[in-house]
Amino acid sequence: MVNITPATIPLLEAFERDEGCVLCYLWLKDEFKSMEFVEDNEVSMDEAFRRDVVASSGFCNRHMHVLHRMVFSGGIPDGLGYAMYAEDTVEMLHGSIREIQTSFHESRKRSWNVLSKERTPKAVVESAAEKLRETLEGTRICEICRRMLLADARRTRTLLDMLGHQDFAGRFASSGVLCFPHFVTSMQMLPTRRVNRQAVAALLTETELKCLKGVDDLLAEGGDASPEMAAMMIAGVEGLYCVTKKGPNPLTVGGAGPTRTRSEPRR
Secondary structure (H helix, E strand, O other), rough: OOOOOOOOHHHHHHHHHOOOOHHHHHHHHHHHHHHHHHHOOHHHHHHHHHHHHHOOOOOOOOOOOOOHHHHHHHOOOOOOHHHHHHHHHHHHHHHHHHHHHHHHHHHHOOOOOOOOOOOOHHHHHHHEEEEEEHHHHHOOHHHHHHHHHHHHHHHHHHHHHHHHHHHHHHHHHHHHOOOHHHHHHHHHHHOOOOOHHHHHHHHHHHHHHHHHHHHHHHHHHOOHHHHHHHHHHHOOOOOOOOOOOOOOOOOEEEOOOOOOOOOOOOO
């Protein structure tokens, strides 16, 4: 029988709510808690934490916008933390661009020739573009994403341990739901758990096939809810496992413009 502990309670409560993937439901709840955490006055005044935020060039695209919406819609009453993180990050970006501007000025003061040891004008621009890419990506992942990914991993481990108990395994087999990304994550983590791995793997696989079949049937029937359910099953909740570092357009190479994708015809 599953023990009632601080780790299992959220999963049991999410399972009772019957709102689709239990891990996605808890991911969204954790996102709001993470927003509250970073906006806490004690956290936002912590210089070490603010350095970590700057090291990741602020938060990722999603969490910069979600935090902004929550602060300025009244979801979080005090927006001081957001303003401090933004100010720190803008100051860092400003300094990075000024360094590049200085290198441009120094390069233009000298006349380049093929025999000189100085970098070519093209090399100067390429170096600037690379430094800007490094600045945009940062050296750490988004702090909110990091907290959420760690919490998601803990919940997944707990769920796998719970599936090792016959009573919960039976309930999960009858009405459990995992989106495909969480199904894959669970299967990847399963070898590390002290459960009957083969039995749990079979349970997860059979349940996933049943869920996908249910969504397929709904899509065939039509209806407003079926496309949303399909999106949730295929990709998980919005923002799940999204890119946790900002970066330039991935379809550009060295500033030469978009590369040809497989679906594009040759010109």
